[in-house]
Amino acid sequence: MKTTLIILLSLVVAGIVFFFILGIISGSGTAAGLANGRLSRCPDKPNCVCSEYAADSKHYIEPISITSDAFDPLPRLKSIIGKMGGTVQTEQDSYLAVTFISAVFRFVDDLEIRVDRDQRQIHIRSASRVGYSDAGVNKQRVRELIRLYGDGLSEK
Template structure:
């Protein structure tokens, strides 16, 4: 697909942090502090193993998803739009100490996203809760 773009090389968790969002409005991250990009993390009460299994099944139930990386505290998936094949990179970092899952969802290409990344995380949150 011509709109897939290249997979970013700054994904993953470094020192307990997901990559910061770029200045463009097509990214949300629970570790961002600015109004444009911030979004609430997910919280959980069950075991990390249960919560990751639940999260994985929710992600796989959404259209156009492909899980790329999965560890005992991190999940990275690509979400591809049906029509144009745009790809968004979505990450989940499970912090066992605080029982919080930090989230980051970012478009690979373009500037705006019409709120798609924020909406995706809120959809996942609704299914998660």
């Protein structure tokens, strides 16, 4: 009984250490970035969502529509991202790369935004840097961003 308890406790500790190491590893990566002017495709893992590729139904999420030609959505998006706990890493004319860090194991997720002014859309990609599944965290984060963005527009 004592040996079984020691083995079980050792396995739990090893699992926790493993997750902390994955968190450290995820901190050394960077966002996928743009590929030919578009957000990168999601890998074949469930820990990513992207609005650029409607044919990829496993990862697809609707883009945000821009309602006004004169409206620049990036300041509003940066404000929402800050309130959600994200940190802008890269900012270009129509592109943001943002990181979110989980509280316990310090996993880093990348959120990328590309504003397509010609199509009047805001494209979003959110993905975990390490691991396979994220229990839907990235999809939930994007849905919350879209909701908060829409709430702010209806207040105007």
